Amino acid sequence: MLAKKLDRVSNEGEPNMEAAAVPAVDVAERAPAAVVAAHDITRRYGEGDTAVEALRGVTLDVQQGKLTAVMGPSGSGKSTLMHIMAALDRSTSGTIWIAGTQLGSLSDTQITKLRRKHIGFVFQFFNLLPMLTAEENVLLPLTIAGEKPDEAWREDLLKKVGLTDRRTHRPAELSGGQQQRVAIARALVSRPTVVFADEPTGNLDSATSAEILELMRDSVDSLGQTTVMVTHDPRAAAIADRILFLDDGLIVRDMPRAEPGEVIAAMDELTQN
Ligand SMILES: Nc1ncnc2c1ncn2[C@@H]1O[C@H](COP(=O)(O)OP(=O)(O)O)[C@@H](O)[C@H]1O
Numbered sequence: 001m002l003a004k005k006l007d008r009v010s011n012e013g014e015p016n017m018e019a020a021a022v023p024a025v026d027v028a029e030r031a032p033a034a035v036v037a038a039h040d041i042t043r044r045y046g047e048g049d050t051a052v053e054a055l056r057g058v059t060l061d062v063q064q065g066k067l068t069a070v071m072g073p074s075g076s077g078k079s080t081l082m083h084i085m086a087a088l089d090r091s092t093s094g095t096i097w098i099a100g101t102q103l104g105s106l107s108d109t110q111i112t113k114l115r116r117k118h119i120g121f122v123f124q125f126f127n128l129l130p131m132l133t134a135e136e137n138v139l140l141p142l143t144i145a146g147e148k149p150d151e152a153w154r155e156d157l158l159k160k161v162g163l164t165d166r167r168t169h170r171p172a173e174l175s176g177g178q179q180q181r182v183a184i185a186r187a188l189v190s191r192p193t194v195v196f197a198d199e200p201t202g203n204l205d206s207a208t209s210a211e212i213l214e215l216m217r218d219s220v221d222s223l224g225q226t227t228v229m230v231t232h233d234p235r236a237a238a239i240a241d242r243i244l245f246l247d248d249g250l251i252v253r254d255m256p257r258a259e260p261g262e263v264i265a266a267m268d269e270l271t272q273n
């Protein structure tokens with residue numbers, strides 16, 4: 001509300017020193033710094049002798065407006081963690097908060113609603129619907145929610161991901177990189193609280209991967225889109241603001257922005273131990 005008032009003040013074109021001194025967003029309206037948080041998450045698959053402890057007590061805060069990368073060897077629990085944080089799967093124990101709501105007590109219907117509003121997900125293998133056009137795939141989350149897309153936002157988004165001239169093509173008529181652009185736009189379209197991407201470049205050649213990474217970074221910088229990205233590519237991790245290392249179901253290292261060389265060194269250290 002305050003932000004709106006300030007807008008009005010500035011739109012009137014009169015310098016207003018009093019208004020300028022007030023922060024643009026009311027403290028009470030501001031989302032908490034951690035938009036998604038996990039506390040002591042465990043996930044066990046199966047029972048008895050064959051049970052697998054995929055996560056063994058993971059605690060983390062996802063920082064708003066930042067790109068967080070999650071790295072770790074195959075089987076370390078990265079996908080399991082993404083699915084649990086995105087409310088696609090439930091943990092065996094521990095607590096998840098999304099946009100201030102604790103998931104534990106919610107019904108499946110409530111979780112679906114919460115996911116619709118707050119979560120975007122990008123998969124390694126795109127997961128587009130083959131019978132829909134690129135544009136229809138992008139708009140699908142809104143269509144399902146019975147919402148109409150804002151026309152300006154739709155055009156901006158298609159332009160941002162470079163699909164304006166491919167909007168009527170179906171997935172089979174698009175390259176892998178283009179399909180992943182559709183998937184990214186689909187994840188962004190509802191302006192979710194957080195986008196999770198599980199190895200978004202894992203199925204792409206290196207030149208295409210670089211373009212997709214640029215797009216992921218741009219969505220954080222230009223839209224302020226909070227993003228968590230799983231990758232095993234050090235170049236991908238190097239575009240992140242923060243890199244978490246997962247090993248055997250535990251976060252073993254929390255690193256600020258780093259060069260690819262530093263990421264490789266950290267991974268080497270991890271696999272030697
Ligand atoms: N549905 C499942 N049933 C049984 N075990 C699973 C299942 N999904 C994953 N796992 C096991 O859990 C561990 C973590 O898997 P995952 O989260 O996919 O790791 P990552 O994404 O890091 O490769 C692995 O040992 C894997 O075999």
Ligand SMILES: [Mg+2]
Nearest residue numbers: 078079080198
């Ligand atoms: Mg995985």
